[in-house]
Amino acid sequence: MDSPMEIMMILLVLSDFALLGLSRLRTCISIVSFQGMLLGLLALVSQWGSLTLRLVMIAAASFIIKGFVFPILLRRGIREAGTQQEMEPFVGYIMSIIAGLVMLGVSLWLGNKLPLFALGSGTYLIIPAALTTLFTGLFLIIARKNALNQCLGYIIMENGIYTFGIFSVVEIPLLVELGILLDVFVAVFVMGIAIYHINREFDHLDSDRLNVLKG
């Protein structure tokens, strides 16, 4: 129970809950950055006995890109947009936290249903935590109006996939792994530009107003 991986998984789920319940964008970005660093460490801890250069590189890339580069980009987005807070999300914060609990329950059920591969002892939480993170990301994309929060949701979703990937397929080719990271990086970059343009066009970041543009 007390294995470091279990504690990391619990921290991962807790950070998901925090993201669902908090409204301040700056705090949310810090939590996403924490999640990125956590996952970077997780890649190392999970294969502690057999570290390869490839693994260390992936972990380091994830640690630096998700822990430092994304937050810097996103913080600049906030500064330029001048928004501090999500004002009126589609789903309220209390309901979001409750939805988080439901998602955790569903993930546990799914985790039991999906005996994809033999995991060692003390790792029972990994698949549920990965799925919860994935669902949290999707939920944030749907439930929040602010374009920046939706971008965060995208990163969180990728975190979930990454967690799932570390444990399910240890031998992902390096190129594929780096390709995914690069994709996310470019996506966040593009979203940063999109956020900038939404902000210039509308003076705020509510993406649901984009509907007005329909011809």
Place this chain on the structure above:
Amino acid sequence: MQISSFLNILLGLLFAPLFLGIINKTKASFAGRTGQPLLQSYYDIIKQLQKGAVYSKTTSWIFRAGPVVGLSAILVALVIVPLGGIAAPLAFSGDLLLLAYILGTMRFFTVIAALDTGSSFEGMGASREVLFSALAEPAFLIGLAAIARETGVLSLSQMLPAAHFFSPEVVLVVIALLVVFLCENARIPFDDPNTHLELTMIHEVMVLDHSGPDFALILYSSALKLWVLGLVIVGMVFPSSADYFWPVPVFMALCGLILLAVIVGVIESTMARLRLLRIPQLLVAAGSLSAFAFILVLR
């Protein structure tokens, strides 16, 4: 039943108001003040006891019964909560549910005594108190259920000392219970015990019309409530088996309570009170921590 288990009651009755003093001293030293004397709560209670009570003509016996029922309810709670490793005098299997409902009874009588005055101001406070306690109760019960499941016993006296603080579930439950502790005792960030003139206050507004001995009973029972709920948290953080000679766990528990009082003082000094709208959010978050802990022990 051991003689030492009566220490629970004796120490609780004697020292409960002292912890309010420790909280206030901590806050004062944070603010760079000398602060009120450590024994100020005792002086307040004695002063109130010497005064006469004033009753409004619109109130009925319910208003007079409120403080008495409140005090007797919390005295029952005192008898079922263990002090450190020492079993409570009336410990039985399932007493954690009784504890939750005793606290509920106490709150119910405070609330209907407040409603009995017919003041809209007190009715507002009563409504808030009921709303927040409705959200705090699941956090409390699910948290205790997680501990019960982990330790496999249903009595507070056995399960609190048996919980190992260094497992993640217990840490989650302790954090959730700390939030419940602050909410139930009307401390910052939920309610400011010092305000009497604000429209956002919750607990204090309900007892505004009580005076003299009645108010003394309310002050004393809220001090006891702080003590009882504090013991629930301290019992989990300082697990001490009953094998030791009895002064050791008692001393540990008292140190734990003092530490808790200092922590509460630090929280109150460093945090502002939350906006009223944010309070349910924090309570739901505490509830979800409890639920998460419960899910973790369910496997």
